[in-house]
Amino acid sequence: xTEELLVEQQGCxxxxxxxxxxxxxxxxxxxxxxxxxxxxxxxxxxxxxxxxLRARGRAFCAGADLKAARERSGADPTGRAEAAFLxxxxxxxxxxxxxxxxxxxxxxxxxxxxxxxxxxxxxLVVAAESAAFGDAHANYxxxxxxxxxxxxxxxxxxxxxxYLAFTGESVPAATMRDWGLVDVLAPxxxxxxxxxxxxxxxxxxxxxxLRRMKRLIDDGLDQPIxxxxxxxxxxxxxxxxxxxxxxxxxxxxxxxxxIFKGV
Numbered sequence: 001x002t003e004e005l006l007v008e009q010q011g012c013x014x015x016x017x018x019x020x021x022x023x024x025x026x027x028x029x030x031x032x033x034x035x036x037x038x039x040x041x042x043x044x045x046x047x048x049x050x051x052x053l054r055a056r057g058r059a060f061c062a063g064a065d066l067k068a069a070r071e072r073s074g075a076d077p078t079g080r081a082e083a084a085f086l087x088x089x090x091x092x093x094x095x096x097x098x099x100x101x102x103x104x105x106x107x108x109x110x111x112x113x114x115x116x117x118x119x120x121x122x123x124l125v126v127a128a129e130s131a132a133f134g135d136a137h138a139n140y141x142x143x144x145x146x147x148x149x150x151x152x153x154x155x156x157x158x159x160x161x162x163y164l165a166f167t168g169e170s171v172p173a174a175t176m177r178d179w180g181l182v183d184v185l186a187p188x189x190x191x192x193x194x195x196x197x198x199x200x201x202x203x204x205x206x207x208x209x210l211r212r213m214k215r216l217i218d219d220g221l222d223q224p225i226x227x228x229x230x231x232x233x234x235x236x237x238x239x240x241x242x243x244x245x246x247x248x249x250x251x252x253x254x255x256x257x258x259i260f261k262g263v
Contacts, residue, residue, distance in 0.1 A: 005034030006056075012049040012207065013199050014042040021057025026065035027114045029085060036092045043100055046262035049210060050202045051099060052195075053118060054106035063113030063136060064089070086145040089114065093146045096121035100211045102202060106195050108188070112136035112170055117146030119181070120155060123214065126184040126198060127173035128191045133181060134170030135161075156180050206244035207262035 006017040016038045018025040035053070042048045055061060064085075072081040096103055096118070105111075105122035112134040119125055119133070127133075135152065137144050153161035156179040164171070176182045186194035202210065212235055220228035239245050244260045251258035 004028055004031045005038070007034070007038050010199070012047050012203050013052060014038060014048060014050075015052045015054065018053075018055035018061055021055075021059075023065065024059035024062035024110065025055045025057060025115070026062050026068075027089065027118075028065050028068060029088065032085075032088050032092045036088075036095060039092075039095055039099060047207055048101050048262075049205065049207050050102045050104055050199060051096075052104045052106055052199065053096070053122060054195075055108070057109070059109040059115075060105075060107045060111040060131065061115030061118055062110055063115055066140065089117075089146050093117055093121045097147075097151075100214070101207065102210055102214060104195075104198065104202075106191075107131045107133075107173070107182075108191060110134075110170065113142070113144070113148075114146055116152070117144065117148045120148060120151040121146075124183045124198070125181055126186065126191075126195050127176070127182045128186055128188045129173060130188050131173040131182075132170040133164075133173065133176050134168065135164040136168050136170070138166060139168035204257075206248065206258070206260040208242055208244045208260070209239070209248075211262075212239060 004018070004020050006019045008015045008017070016035055018031060020026060020028070020031070039051065042051050069082060069085075072085065073079070075081065102124060103122045105119045105125045107119060107125060108128040108131055110132050111119050113136045116133050116135060135144070135148055137148075143149075149165065152164065156176070160179055163169070173182050173185055177185045184194055184198060216228075216232055216235055219231065223231070243263045244258075247260060248258045
């Protein structure tokens with residue numbers, strides 16, 4: 001799709017790799033377009049089990065490319081070019097968050113500003129022990145445009161989110177695990193193995209089941225409990241007629257591994 005984003009299909013998992021290691025994977029328009037295109041392709045394939053977002057080099061993502069932002073502002077004093085960039089980034093982050101399947105952030109190194117906003121758009125976060133996370137917008141007099149002011153307090157709590165936003169400090173992955181952002185913390189030497197193990201577990205499950213489970217959880221968070229419970233019953237009744245549900249029961253009875261089709 002673009003040299004700034006590597007795309008690899010690993011069975012039923014699509015892996016998108018940020019590929020600007022010399023610039024600490026700072027976000028560019030081409031990178032945003034590549035993520036959006038990869039996500040669109042994966043979303044149209046019912047057999048997709050998960051999407052992984054990771055990066056090459058010593059940083060996951062150090063935020064937006066501030067040098068490019070200055071150039072855009074200089075070339076277009078009206079601010080339309082910068083507004084277009086932020087709108088594209090916001091739409092892509094939202095699309096990641098609303099993806100029908102699980103999205104996994106695989107974080108090695110620094111994830112700040114736009115980097116942590118990409119992480120916040122993911123359902124699960126696997127981090128190396130050497131990774132660190134922060135908001136960092138305050139360090140340069142900037143405001144977030146990809147959702148960190150809204151999503152970070154919901155993920156780690158209001159006071160902790162304010163601490164990161166106000167100080168611009170980056171905190172270790174181990175702290176972020178305790179705060180609720182990191183789901184799997186792995187030694188650097190075994191990071192890839194831990195990530196592969198998680199993906200293997202996802203790949204063994206029904207793509208349709210994972211999609212419907214994600215939707216139930218996400219929708220239920222903003223609904224009254226009784227409404228969410230009723231919706232769960234409706235979804236379960238619809239799921240009763242699916243191939244994957246019946247295949248799972250048949251495989252259990254026959255003591256074999258199920259062959260799911262995502263339908």
